[in-house]
Amino acid sequence: MKINLTINNQEKVVDIDPDMPLLWLIRDVVKLKGTKFGCGMALCGACSLYVDGELVRSCSYPAKMADGKRITTIEGLSENESHLHPVQQAWLDIQVPQCGYCQPGFIMAAAKLLEQNPNPSVEDIKNGITNICRCGTHPRIIKAIIHASKIK
Ligand code: FES
Numbered sequence: 001m002k003i004n005l006t007i008n009n010q011e012k013v014v015d016i017d018p019d020m021p022l023l024w025l026i027r028d029v030v031k032l033k034g035t036k037f038g039c040g041m042a043l044c045g046a047c048s049l050y051v052d053g054e055l056v057r058s059c060s061y062p063a064k065m066a067d068g069k070r071i072t073t074i075e076g077l078s079e080n081e082s083h084l085h086p087v088q089q090a091w092l093d094i095q096v097p098q099c100g101y102c103q104p105g106f107i108m109a110a111a112k113l114l115e116q117n118p119n120p121s122v123e124d125i126k127n128g129i130t131n132i133c134r135c136g137t138h139p140r141i142i143k144a145i146i147h148a149s150k151i152k
């Protein structure tokens with residue numbers, strides 16, 4: 001089936017299997033590889049992106065439901081490479097990643113948290129971000145989100 005959607009401010013018409021999750025539309029059809037596959041069960045958050053501004057775990061979101069919607073992926077979070085989103089800048093400043101695999105999902109979740117709560121406490125961050133990092137970068141993630149809240 002054909003659907004129309006806007007991905008990172010670019011309009012697209014894509015031909016997809018009606019049962020395809022949005023994650024595979026983004027990775028395999030549109031070839032944006034920043035959004036990752038982890039669990040495939042809406043548990044880990046590696047596949048997080050925005051659909052009409054809402055944080056969504058795209059492995060469990062049917063691509064056909066994105067028809068007519070606006071998608072933002074990690075590639076579209078900042079305005080351009082010379083003007084990083086404050087969360088991306090904080091990630092660099094604090095040197096958060098280890099292997100890096102889970103980090104796009106965390107960055108998307110962190111940016112949304114700060115949009116909704118510009119000065120979160122450590123508790124707010126722990127409660128608001130349920131993504132999983134197998135490398136155990138959570139302490140640096142918390143530090144980076146607090147840092148991002150101060151530099152934005
Ligand atoms: S891959 Fe989607 S939540 Fe884990």
Ligand code: FES
Pocket residue numbers: 097098099100101102103132133134135136137
């Ligand atoms: S940095 Fe390796 S899984 Fe998170």
